[in-house]
Amino acid sequence: VDDPAAALRPPTADELDAVETLIEAWLHRTLDENPLLVAVERDADAGPGDRRWFARLAGEEKDTFTLRLTLRQRMLHYETYLMPGPEENHARFFEYLLARNRQLVGVSFCLGEEDAVFLVGAVPAATLDDRELDRILGTVWAS
Helix, strand or coil, X not given: CCCHHHHHCCCCHHHHHHHHHHHHHHHHHHHHHCCCEEEEEECCCCCCCCEEEEEEEECCCCCEEEEEXXXXXXXXXXXXXXXXXXXXXXXXXXXXXXHHHCCCCXXXXXXXXXXXXXXXXXXXXXHCCHHHHHHHHHHHHHC
């Protein structure tokens, strides 16, 4: 980068619009080309200016699961619900998740409401391209 300060500033509205267009095009192209992706929709409940998508993927353990993509000011955040929290052996279960986090690349286990387990990750919006979006999809699916 010629101007280090430019790399630190948040993206402009036009730059975020370009990233949104990139994500939209990739989602629809992948839906047409990749049988693992079975549906894509924008979040109907998102507020004005919110950039959020739901991608439904064919799963192995479950028939399908949903990957939520949210473009924020600097980052693309992604997450999927994995399972409810444990009913017993909490400490042992959470210890297992923490140990597994060390082996994961691009995602990590996270606790949500009522101790539900999610896989979450984020990448800088400026780094997004088709290859990075493919990597995110593959990482979440394989994890």
